[in-house]
Amino acid sequence: MFVRKNLVFALLTLSGISIGCVQSKTEPAYFADLVIVYGKVTLDGNPVSGATITFIPADMSQSGGIGTGVTVISGDYDLTTPQPGSLESQPKGIVPGNYKVTITKLQMPDGSPVPEGTDDAMAMAMDAREAIPAKYSDSDKTELLVEVDHTSPFVQNFELKSE
Incomplete structure (x- = not known):
């Protein structure tokens, strides 16, 4: 959804700005505390591919910002902490803390995937x-809350149900 894309962009921008303010010539100290997070997303028992999963800090003052990932055909995902720079250099994992989670995926009216290379506005x-039902995809309505502890790797599966 266009609103979802704007929310994710705003969160990524805020995360990048707040991180940019504390970055020096060395890596920020919280990178040493990143916990590898991965898992699987299913909807009614079926793997969900091509969904965007976003871990949003429950307390926006939490250092480290958001974590994001995209599910593959098996429904598996892993998280990175978005930083300025190339996609290849994004650090794997997120800072331990409390997160609300959104899982979003656009599809065509007939249930088919959005054509490759189509942005959210065009879709x-x-x-x-x-x-994905709003109780998981809408950042204001999500019922998905996760506490990521210092255990690495941290496995978090999401077994979603249709409304």
């Missing part, structure tokens, strides 16, 4: 719809 113009 919405083609009548794409959110495939």
Whole structure:
């Protein structure tokens, strides 16, 4: 959804700005505390591929910002902490803490995937719809809350149910 894309972009921007303010010529201290987080997303028992999973700090003053990932065909995901720079240099994992989680995925009205290379605005113009129920995909309504502890790797599976 276009609103979802704007929310993720705003969170990534805020995360990058707050991180940029504390970055020096060395890596920020919280990178040493990153916990590898991975798991699997299913909806009604079926793997969800191509979904964006976002861990948003429950307390926005939590250092380290958000974590994000995309599920593969098996529904598996792993998180990175978005930083300025290339996608290849993004640090794996997130800072321990309390997070609310959103899981989003656009699909065409007939249930088929959004065509490759189509951005969210274009997909919405083609009548794409959110495939994941709002209780998981909407950042204001999500019921998904996770406390990531210092155990690395931290495995968090999400077994979603249709409404």
